[in-house]
Amino acid sequence: MTQLHPSEQTHKLGRKRDHSRDPEILDAALEILAETGYDGMTIDMVAARAKAGKATLYRRWQSKGELVIDAVACMKKGDVDYSQLPDTGTLRGDLVAMIKPHSIEDGEKKLQIMAGLTSMLSRAPELADAANAAIVEPRASVNRLFMRRAIERGEISPDCDVETLSLISPSMAAYRVLILRKPVDREFLISLIDGVLLPAVGLGRQTVAKG
Numbered sequence: 408m409t410q411l412h413p414s415e416q417t418h419k420l421g422r423k424r425d426h427s428r429d430p431e432i433l434d435a436a437l438e439i440l441a442e443t444g445y446d447g448m449t450i451d452m453v454a455a456r457a458k459a460g461k462a463t464l465y466r467r468w469q470s471k472g473e474l475v476i477d478a479v480a481c482m483k484k485g486d487v488d489y490s491q492l493p494d495t496g497t498l499r500g501d502l503v504a505m506i507k508p509h510s511i512e513d514g515e516k517k518l519q520i521m522a523g524l525t526s527m528l529s530r531a532p533e534l535a536d537a538a539n540a541a542i543v544e545p546r547a548s549v550n551r552l553f554m555r556r557a558i559e560r561g562e563i564s565p566d567c568d569v570e571t572l573s574l575i576s577p578s579m580a581a582y583r584v585l586i587l588r589k590p591v592d593r594e595f596l597i598s599l600i601d602g603v604l605l606p607a608v609g610l611g612r613q614t615v616a617k618g
Contacts (some may be wrong), residue, residue: 484540
């Protein structure tokens with residue numbers, strides 16, 4: 408496996424800082440990453456977008472790789488609030504209730520950021536771990552919760568492979584955005600729920616109105 412250049416060696420995730428400009432700088436880094444990809448991104452671009460001095464960034468992050476890992480890791484701060492998740496009484500109802508304009512937009516932005524990271528993922532395992540934790544795992548964890556609820560109320564079989572099935576929607580959404588370069592819209596997500604996920608858990612293809 409190709410190793411990062413020494414200047415790109417990253418520190419341990421989760422370090423604590425107390426810099427008031429960090430959120431703006433990290434947001435700017437994510438925006439540039441989504442627009443240009445890792446290879447096209449520069450510290451100068453991030454500094455200009457965040458209206459911060461280049462020296463300020465280098466005092467906090469010794470390399471571009473270090474900055475990107477922190478930025479991706481901080482995306483987790485916007486994770487789903489489990490206390491606010493829908494509980495409609497059916498698996499389909501719960502899944503459909505999660506399809507909201509804001510969540511679609513946020514999910515697509517995260518996938519664009521992942522696309523920007525593509526060139527680095529194989530060279531930096533810690534970056535791949537951070538990307539998975541921030542982009543894939545939040546939605547997969549919600550799917551697991553919904554399916555476990557469905558098992559508890561007897562709606563689907565306890566023999567369902569929850570771990571694998573929870574990854575269907577985030578994986579197919581990623582493929583649609585990154586490979587097919589098509590948007591992840593409500594129609595696509597409904598077709599995924601009714602045509603793929605529900606049949607996979609044994610509920611059969613749904614024919615109810617798409618709303």
